[in-house]
Amino acid sequence: MSQTSEDRADALFHALSDRTRRDILRRVLAGEHSVSALAAKYDMSFAAVQKHVAVLEKAGLLTKRRSGREQLASGDVDAVRSVTSMLDELEAVWRGRIDRIDALLGADPDTTSPTAPPSPTPTPKEK
Amino acid sequence: MSQTSEDRADALFHALSDRTRRDILRRVLAGEHSVSALAAKYDMSFAAVQKHVAVLEKAGLLTKRRSGREQLASGDVDAVRSVTSMLDELEAVWRGRIDRIDALLGADPDTTSPTAPPSPTPTPKEK
DNA sequence: ACGACATACAACCAAACGGTTGTATGTTGT
DNA sequence: ACAACATACAACCGTTTGGTTGTATGTCGT
Numbered sequence: 001m002s003q004t005s006e007d008r009a010d011a012l013f014h015a016l017s018d019r020t021r022r023d024i025l026r027r028v029l030a031g032e033h034s035v036s037a038l039a040a041k042y043d044m045s046f047a048a049v050q051k052h053v054a055v056l057e058k059a060g061l062l063t064k065r066r067s068g069r070e071q072l073a074s075g076d077v078d079a080v081r082s083v084t085s086m087l088d089e090l091e092a093v094w095r096g097r098i099d100r101i102d103a104l105l106g107a108d109p110d111t112t113s114p115t116a117p118p119s120p121t122p123t124p125k126e127k
Numbered sequence: 128m129s130q131t132s133e134d135r136a137d138a139l140f141h142a143l144s145d146r147t148r149r150d151i152l153r154r155v156l157a158g159e160h161s162v163s164a165l166a167a168k169y170d171m172s173f174a175a176v177q178k179h180v181a182v183l184e185k186a187g188l189l190t191k192r193r194s195g196r197e198q199l200a201s202g203d204v205d206a207v208r209s210v211t212s213m214l215d216e217l218e219a220v221w222r223g224r225i226d227r228i229d230a231l232l233g234a235d236p237d238t239t240s241p242t243a244p245p246s247p248t249p250t251p252k253e254k
Numbered sequence: 255a256c257g258a259c260a261t262a263c264a265a266c267c268a269a270a271c272g273g274t275t276g277t278a279t280g281t282t283g284t
Numbered sequence: 285a286c287a288a289c290a291t292a293c294a295a296c297c298g299t300t301t302g303g304t305t306g307t308a309t310g311t312c313g314t
Contacts, residue, residue: 009143010144010146013144016140017140022133026220029218036260044304047262047305055301069261069311071261075217077221080217080218080221084211084215090153090156090207091156091207094156163289163290171273172273174273174274174293175273177292179272196281196289197291198291256314258313258314259313260311261310262309263307264306266305266306268301270300271300272297273296273299274298276293281288281291282287282288282290283286
């Protein structure tokens with residue numbers, strides 16, 4: 001029921017734990033790519049790549065947009081940033097200042113990030 | 128055989144993809160804990176927790192140090208930072224600043240042209 | 255209308271994962 | 285010496301993962 005931040009973290013880190021998916025993510029962060037354009041880059045079946053794209057999409061790391069018969073995928077940099085902030089939280093624990101573990105989901109105002117755009121809360125989704 | 132950076136990324140993200148392991152990592156980043164002290168915190172067998180610790184150790188996220196009959200684990204914040212820098216690299220790709228990353232991508236100048244901002248933003252980077 | 259293309263999805267399979275119990279080995283305190 | 289503790293590790297088991305092939309549906313160009 002409750003979409004805990006841990007559920008989301010599970011999905012994000014799991015999605016990032018495969019090198020093909022990380023590579024796909026790099027490409028779609030650089031620009032839109034259709035699923036078949038992506039599939040052409042890898043030595044595996046189209047269906048396999050399609051599954052990888054689906055994993056990334058469910059984790060919120062990319063979004064798809066239909067254009068005719070193609071499905072164009074683009075990376076969501078905010079999701080990447082949300083992972084970064086989870087790691088920053090770990091680093092904060094290391095420094096000894098355990099702010100509030102449950103503040104990990106968002107609303108973390110005092111983030112000393114050099115390029116901090118005002119888009120904290122990642123896309124809420126269900127699983 | 129030297130493990131490639133992708134192998135290392137696989138291990139790091141996989142290690143972080145389990146919530147119990149993330150919780151263990153938080154604890155050992157805050158301070159040293161013996162394996163049995165960690166195991167006492169979770170509703171699972173000692174062996175299960177021991178396996179989680181081993182996964183974190185193989186990924187380089189924690190190190191163990193023997194003290195008598197106990198094995199004291201502490202988190203390695205540098206490993207956490209290395210993950211952060213991987214994500215920063217992804218964000219750099221998103222910004223269009225593909226420094227030497229296209230070499231990692233395989234250097235296929237094919238579908239790369241969509242959103243290419245010619246903005247030479249002198250944002251500082253660290254890795 | 256039709257064929258080639260783009261995607262979606264089900265069924266299947268081997269391997270890896272996350273857990274268990276059991277056993278072995280070393281360490282500490284009495 | 286010995287019992288309790290701390291750890292390591294093997295064997296096993298059900299589920300998930302990452303891949304395959306096959307089939308179905310929708311879209312574009314001619």
